[in-house]
Structure formats: structure tokens, C-alpha cells
Amino acid sequence: MTVCTVIGLGEAGATYASALVAAGHQVKGFDPVAPTTPAGVVRASTAAEACQGADIVLVLTGAAAAPAVAAECLPVLAKGSCYADLTSSSPHVMQELSRIPSEADFADVAILGPVPTQGAKTPLMVSGPGSEAVATLLAPLGADVEIADGEPGAAMAHKLLRSVLMKGLASVVVEAVTAGRAAGLEEWIREQIARQLAGDGQAVIDRFLVGTAKHAQRRSKEMQDTASFLADDLKVPAEMTTAAAAALTRIASEAAEPVAVLR
DSSP: OOEEEEEOOSHHHHHHHHHHHHTTOEEEEEOSSOSOOOTTEEEOSSHHHHHTTOSEEEEOSOGGGHHHHHHHHGGGOOTTOEEEEOSOOOHHHHHHHHTSOOSSEEEEEEEOSOHHHHGGGSOEEEESTTHHHHHHHHGGGTOOEEEOSSSTTHHHHHHHHHHHHHHHHHHHHHHHHHHHHHTTOHHHHHHHHHHHHSSOHHHHHHHHHHHHHHTHHHHHHHHHHHHHIIIIIIOOOOHHHHHHHHHHHHHHHHHHSOOOOOO
16 A cells, blocks of 8 residues: 555546545545545645655646645655656756755656546656656556656656647647538538548658648648638638648748858
């Protein structure tokens, strides 16, 4: 049995706390605003109190609260314990938090999926000295825990790079389906999206990398026209389309710049 502390008992924190209780661990928790406490969790009156005697601390607050929580909790942890930050703080912030004086091993943990749907089985990436402790605790709950090379911040760097794709792709799909619905072509555009997402992913990546640079000038004009069609004719948002047009214009401009020759 491991003595665990969960700081932040919102949706994600409560999910992990409940899973740890079900796995037979002793779980303490703290949250200044959450109205309920998961069954089996002993709720403390302060974050520092919740961390007293803990073998491992999981922080699942908002990123804005991460520095204050770390400053309160890290100094009270004993040698051999682990402090795991699962917030969406930037790699730079994770590095700064890991330098707060403490006997605990720090771990930067990136959540790589939606906890509301996948629960404690949501895939994780972890970096830093406390990585093994996090994997030992959470892998038995069903999570695929990957340990990234590097110091604290490395896991979050991976997550933010993934966010470029996942959040951007999600926004593009929402914009395309919204436009398709307005044009009376929702089913058709859904089929187009599904077809592009299927098949050989690496081949699609290569095609995008080569084709985008090669045809940037023509495609920038096409996307400008597309943005006008969405905004003026269909009366739907076109932020992603407008951004794509601007990016293609930049890429075309960079490709047209003369290459300096050193003599």
C-alpha cells in the first residue's frame, strides 16, 4: 500500500483519487473549492497537511496554481518520496518547479488523452527523477506510462508538440463540418475527412510536407477564397481557414527568397 496525496479534486483529480482508493492505496486529498470528496479519500485542510507523510503526490490543479502548490508542498516531503505535476504547465515552468528545494524526486507528467472518457487508463508520458515512481503507481491502474528521456519538462514538451496536431486538427474538423452543414453538405465533408484520416499515415505526412511547400503560392489564394466563401456566403467562422491562408502565404514567400551565395 502506498500513501498517496492528490492535490486538486476536480474531475481529473477525483478520477485518479478514486482509482487509487480502489487499488488499495491510502489516499489523502486537498482542494480549496471542489464541493465533494471521493469516497475513501481523507481530505486535508491545506495542501501541505495533505502532503505530510505521503509517498507520492499527484498534482492535478490548473496550471496557474502549479507554482504556488509546488512552493507549499515540495518543502514538506521526505526523502525518497515523489512529487508528480500533472498540470499543463509549460516545459520551462516544470523545470523551474523541479528546482524548488526538496527531498522529493520531481516528475513532470503529461496526460496524453481525455481523462473524462479514459479515466485512470489515460496514456501518460513522464520525465524527471520521479518517473519510475509514477510508472510504478499508475501503470497497474491500466495506464500506458511512457518514460521520456531528459529532465523535467521533457514530457510536457512532447505533449505540447502533440497539441499542435490534436488541437489544431480538432479545430479544422469542427470548422469544416460547420461549413459543410451550412452548405447542406455535412455528410459529404464528413466522408472526406474520414478518408484523409485513414490509410498510411506516414505517406500522408510526407505528401503534406512536400506538397505544401511546392504549391504554397497557389494554395494560399485558394484558401483566401475559401475563407471568403465561409465568412461571406455561408456565414460561418473561418479562423482556421484564414490562418491556413496566412501560413501558406508565408511559406510561399520564404520559398521565393533568394539564397545567399557565400564566396
